[in-house]
Amino acid sequence: MGILEVKGINKRFGGLQALGDVNLSVEENTVHAIIGPNGAGKSTLLNVLVGKLIPDSGSVMFDGQSVLGRKPHEINQMGISRVFQTPEIFTDLTVFENVMIPCFAKRDGAFRMHAIESIFAEKGIRAQAEEMLADVNMLEKRDMVTSSLSRGDKRRLEMAMCLVQDPKLLLLDEPTAGMARADTENTIALLKEIRTKRGITMAIIEHDMNVVFSLAERITVLAQGTPLVEDTPENIKGHPKVREAYLGEAQV
Amino acid sequence: MLGLEKKDFRLLLVVIGLTLFAPIILNPFPAGSEMAQFNAGYPDLMQRFVIFGIFAIGFNILFGLTGYLSFGHAAFLGVGSYSAVWMFKLLSMNVLPAIILSVIIAGLFSLVIGYISLRRSGIYFSILTLAFAQMSFALAYSVLTPITGGETGLQLALDDPRILGAAQTASGNIPVPALFGLEMRASYELNIGAWSFTFNTGYYLAAVMLVLAFYLAIRIFRSPFGLMLRAIKSNQTRMSYTGLNSRPYTLAAFVISGMYAGLAGGLMASMDPLAGAERMQWTASGEVVLMTILGGAGTLIGPVLGAGMIKYFENIFSKINGQVLHDWFGFLPGGLEDFVVTIIYPFVGKGWHLTLGIVFMLVVIYLPGGLVQGGQKILAALRRTKTDDANPGASKPAE
Numbered sequence: 001m002g003i004l005e006v007k008g009i010n011k012r013f014g015g016l017q018a019l020g021d022v023n024l025s026v027e028e029n030t031v032h033a034i035i036g037p038n039g040a041g042k043s044t045l046l047n048v049l050v051g052k053l054i055p056d057s058g059s060v061m062f063d064g065q066s067v068l069g070r071k072p073h074e075i076n077q078m079g080i081s082r083v084f085q086t087p088e089i090f091t092d093l094t095v096f097e098n099v100m101i102p103c104f105a106k107r108d109g110a111f112r113m114h115a116i117e118s119i120f121a122e123k124g125i126r127a128q129a130e131e132m133l134a135d136v137n138m139l140e141k142r143d144m145v146t147s148s149l150s151r152g153d154k155r156r157l158e159m160a161m162c163l164v165q166d167p168k169l170l171l172l173d174e175p176t177a178g179m180a181r182a183d184t185e186n187t188i189a190l191l192k193e194i195r196t197k198r199g200i201t202m203a204i205i206e207h208d209m210n211v212v213f214s215l216a217e218r219i220t221v222l223a224q225g226t227p228l229v230e231d232t233p234e235n236i237k238g239h240p241k242v243r244e245a246y247l248g249e250a251q252v
Numbered sequence: 253m254l255g256l257e258k259k260d261f262r263l264l265l266v267v268i269g270l271t272l273f274a275p276i277i278l279n280p281f282p283a284g285s286e287m288a289q290f291n292a293g294y295p296d297l298m299q300r301f302v303i304f305g306i307f308a309i310g311f312n313i314l315f316g317l318t319g320y321l322s323f324g325h326a327a328f329l330g331v332g333s334y335s336a337v338w339m340f341k342l343l344s345m346n347v348l349p350a351i352i353l354s355v356i357i358a359g360l361f362s363l364v365i366g367y368i369s370l371r372r373s374g375i376y377f378s379i380l381t382l383a384f385a386q387m388s389f390a391l392a393y394s395v396l397t398p399i400t401g402g403e404t405g406l407q408l409a410l411d412d413p414r415i416l417g418a419a420q421t422a423s424g425n426i427p428v429p430a431l432f433g434l435e436m437r438a439s440y441e442l443n444i445g446a447w448s449f450t451f452n453t454g455y456y457l458a459a460v461m462l463v464l465a466f467y468l469a470i471r472i473f474r475s476p477f478g479l480m481l482r483a484i485k486s487n488q489t490r491m492s493y494t495g496l497n498s499r500p501y502t503l504a505a506f507v508i509s510g511m512y513a514g515l516a517g518g519l520m521a522s523m524d525p526l527a528g529a530e531r532m533q534w535t536a537s538g539e540v541v542l543m544t545i546l547g548g549a550g551t552l553i554g555p556v557l558g559a560g561m562i563k564y565f566e567n568i569f570s571k572i573n574g575q576v577l578h579d580w581f582g583f584l585p586g587g588l589e590d591f592v593v594t595i596i597y598p599f600v601g602k603g604w605h606l607t608l609g610i611v612f613m614l615v616v617i618y619l620p621g622g623l624v625q626g627g628q629k630i631l632a633a634l635r636r637t638k639t640d641d642a643n644p645g646a647s648k649p650a651e
Contacts, residue, residue: 101483109495
C-alpha cells in the first residue's frame, strides 16, 4: 500500500475525457514523477488530489483516508502540501511572517481565535520558522517584504513554507516551468537537498525531462488521460511506448 | 508593557495623552478672538471625534487587515444606538448597561449579516453589505416604526418604565444619561487668562472607551489572528493550501468590527439619548470608509486621524461663511476683496465637501498609505536632514 492510492479515477469535461481510469500509487519515501505530453491530464489529476476538482468516479485514499469531497485546507491538514507552478506566497508580508503562518496552521489547525496573544511571544513558532529559514539559506532576508524577492527566492520561500509543516506528501506542480536554466538547476539542487535531508515523499508533475530524470525514483507516464506505463527512470528512458507518446516533444 | 512591544506602547501613550488633554490641545486660540472659530475643543465635537474614532478603528480591523470592504457598517452603529436608547427607556439611565447591550446586539446583528455576506468576496461582498444596510435603514424608517420610532427617531418619554431608575426627575423632566450618577452632559469649565477649556464627563467616558478600543486593536494587530487576517488580504489561495480556513477568520473580523460600531452607536446615544434611522444610511457607511482610507487603512492610528480630520472639516470648515471671509480679507481694497472672497467661497462653508474631496483625492493619489504615510515621509525627511547636519560625511563612502 502506498501513502497515496488513486483508483479508477474518471473525469469528463463535456465531451472531453480528461482522465480515464487512472490508477496511481505513490509509495512512502519516494519521489514519484508524473509526466506526459501537453493535455495528458497531469494538471487535472493534481487538482483532483488537492480537492479542487471532484472526479466523476473512482477513489483517492491518502494515508488510509479518502480525500474526495474535502476542501483544500482540510487536505492540507491531512498532511499534503502543494507547491505551485508560479510560487503562491503572501506577497504583502515579510519572509519571516510567511513562514510563521504555516507553523501556526500546523499547530492550531484550520482556525483558532488567538486574537490577544502576541506573535512576538510565540517563542516556539519563531524558533521553528527561523530554523526553517536558515535551512533554505534565507535567514538574512527574513524581514524583506516578499514581493521584492527574486523568482528563485520566492520558489525557495514557498518550498520552506510547505516543508515547515513537515508534510507526509509534497506535491509539486511543474516547479521549474518558465524558469531560466540556472534557476532550474538551483531548484533541482534544492529539491535533491530536501530529499536527502528530510526524506520527504514527493509527487512531482513535470514537463522538463532533465528535472524528472535527475529527481524521480518512480515515473508514471500519462497520455490522453490514461497512465501508459509506470516504472523506474532507467526503464522509462528506453520504453518504446514513451518514445511514441513523446515523439517530437522531447529527446528522451 | 501591557503585553505590547515598545513602539506600540509608545503609540498607546501618545493616544492616551492626546485624548486626555484634547480639551486643551483643541482649543489653542483664546475665546472671543478672531481665530476662536477654529477651536474644536467643545464637548459635542470632541465626543464626535472619539466616537467616530472608535467606529473607524473597528472598521479598519475588517477593511485594513482582511481587505474586505464593507459598505454597510453604519447599520451596526444604528443598531447600537437603538439598543442603547431602548435600555434607557426600559432599564435605567445608566450608560453602562446601555453600552454593553449595544455591543452585544450589534455583534449578533453582524454575525448574521457577515455570515451571509462573506459567502462572496470583492465587489459582491461590498454590495451584499450595502444591501443589508439599506434594508435595515428602510425597515427602520417604515415597518419597524414601533421599535425604531420611524421618521421621528427613537426618543425618551416621560412614561417610559425605566424599572431600575426614576421614570422622571423630581421636577418632572426626563432624566439624562449618567454613569452611576455622573451626568454625561456635566462639564467643568476652566478659564486661564483669555483661554477657556471645557472638560466634559461624556467626552471622558468616550475617551476611555477609545483608549480601550485602541489598545484592543493593537493587540489584535499583533496577534496570530491579526497575522492570519493580513494573510487573507494577501493570498487566499496560499491560505487554504496552508491548511487554514479563511471563512471563520473573516467572519470573526467582521463581528469584531461590528461590535466596535455598536460601541460607537451606544456611546452616541449615551451622549444624546435619541436614535434615528439616518445613522444607518449608506452615506454614513461611506463616511467610515473615507475616514479609514484618508487616515491610512491597515495602520493603527490612521483611522483615528481620518475620523478627526473629517469631523473637523464637517464642523469647523463648514462654519466659515461669506461674512467671515469678508471680515478676514477686509484689509484688501474693495474690488480685490470681493475677488478673493469669490475664489475662496466655494471651498468653505457649505462647500466644505469640495475641500475635503480635493484633500481626499490628493491623499489617495500621492499618499496611498493615507495621512500616516504622509507623517512617516515627513519624519523620514526630518531624520535625514538631521543626520546630514550632524555628520555631513556620513553618507559618502570613505576615500
